[in-house]
Amino acid sequence: MTAPRPGLSPVGAPHAATTAAVGPGEGPALVIEGLRKSFGKLEVLRGIDLVLAEHEVVCLIGASGSGKSTLLRCVNLLEPIDAGRIVVEGEEITAPGVDVNRIRRRIGIVFQAFNLFPHMSVLDNVTLGPRKALRLAPAEAEARALEFLERIGLADKAREFPDRLSGGQQQRVAIARALAMRPDLLLLDEITSALDPELVGEVLRLVRELAEGGMTMLIATHEMGFARDIASRVCFLDAGRILEEGPPAAMFSAPREERTRQFLRRIVEAGRL
C-alpha cells in the first residue's frame, strides 16, 4: 500500500501559508504541548506532551477513562481544548481563528462505534467527504472511493447499505472513509472494541498494512498484542497524563512505573496479552 503523504494531498497544501520554518515532511507530524481538557469539574487531560514523527505509529494504552479518546477527539478538534497547543505538520491547529473544517480534512479519525451514515450506501459514505469537503467532481470522488474500497477488499459491497455489513466490514468501510480524504494523520479510537472477537483480525490486518505503507497514526487501543507488533512507541495514559512511554518491547516487558505494571498485570490476567 502506498503512503498517502502530503505530496498527494488533494487540498493543494492549503496549510503552506502558516508553515514557516518547518514544512511538511521536515518536522514532526504532530506536536502536542501541555494539553489540558476538562468536562465541567472533571479534568480529563492534565497536561499531555506528545510528539509524533512522520510515519510513526504511536499507541495509547490505559484504563477506560484515562483520557485516550478525549485526547484523540481534541487532536481532531471535535473537542475544544482548555490549555496547551496542538501542531500538525508545522501548523498550530489550536490557534484562534483557524478554520476547523480545513484542519479536519487533513486529520482522519475512526471511531469505536464506526459511525457510518446508515442512510447512505457504502460508496456514498466514502465519497461524501471528498465530494463535499474537498469539492471533488462526483466521478473523481467515486473513482477514489472505489480505489480504497478495493484496497480494503469491499469493492463488491459499494452499493450495499451499512446495516447489511458485518461489524468488521463496517469498521473497514469507516477506515476507507477516513482514508479517502488522504489525511496527513490518522487517529484510531479503540476501533476494535465494539467488534466480535472473530472480526477483530481483519480490521487489525488493515491497520497493519497502513502502518507498513507509512501512514502516521495515533491509536488508542486495548489490543496489547497488536500494540506490541505495530507501534513504534507506546504511551501509557493514567488519569489524564502520559505516565510512561517507550518502545513496545520495553513497555511490555519492563515497565518502570508501578501503575503501568498494575495495568499490564490486569491485562495479562484478562488474557489480553
Next chain:
Amino acid sequence: MPASAGRPRRAGQPSAVRSTLVAVASTVVFFGVVAWVVVSSPGWPAVQASFFNGEVFASSAPSIVRAFWVNVQLFLIAEVLILALGLVIAVLRSLPGPVFFPVRLLTTAYVDGFRALPGVLVIYILGFGIPGLALPGVPVEPFLYAVVALTLVYSAYVSEVYRAGIESVHPSQEAAARSLGLTRFQALRHVILPQAVRRVIPPLLNDFIGLQKDTVLVSYIGVVEIFRQSYIQQAGNFNFTPYMVTALVFIVVTIPLARLTDVLIARDKRRQAAGGVR
C-alpha cells in the same frame, strides 16, 4: 414459520380460526346492538328524515364535492409551505451557541405563540384584520389569508416534529460528518436531516391529516369551500343531509392516509428491530 415452532400452544388456547370467528361474532353483535338502539329510538324517523335523506343527498353531493376542490387546493398549497417553513424554524431553533440566542428566542416565541392560539382565531385575525387595514396594494382574497393562517399555525407544530427528529439522530453522526471536514450546514444537509426526516414521516402525515380537516375553518372568513357549501345546501333544503355528504368526503380522503401512516410506523418498527434504518 409455523406458530407451534416459536410458541407452543397451551391447552385451552384458541386456534387462529377460532379467534377470527370470535372477533367477527363480537363485532357483529356489538354493532347490531348499537344500530338497533339507534333505529328503535323514538326520534329516529325524524333524524332519518333530516340527516339521511336520499333525495337531498343526491341533489347536494355534486356541488359539495366540487367545493371540496377548494379545500384540496388549500391543503396542498399550505402543506408545501408548512413543510418548508417548519423545517426552517426547526433548524434555526437547533442552532447552538450564544451568538444564535436571538434566533432561538424568536423561533421559540413563534412556535409557542402559534401553538397557543386556536387556529380559527388566527384565521379570523388575519382574514378580517389585515384587509381591514385598507392598505393600498394589500390583497383582499380570503383564500390567500386562509393559506397564510393555516401555514402559520401548522408550521409551528410541524417544526416541533422536525426538531424531535433532528434530536433523535445520535450526536456521533454529526461528529463523524464534521470529522471529515464538512461544515455544520453540510453535516445537517447531508447527514442529520435525511435521517431525521425519514424518522418523522409518520407524525408529519398525522399533522397533514389534521390540516386537511382544519381547512373547513376558513369558511369563517368567507371562502366557499366544502363546509360553507354544505351549509348553503342545508339552508336551501331545510335538511342536514349535506353535512353527512361532507362527513363522507372527509372519511374517504383521510382514512387511506391514516392507514398509510400506520403502515409506515409498522415498517419503521420492523427496521429498528432488524437493527438498521435506511
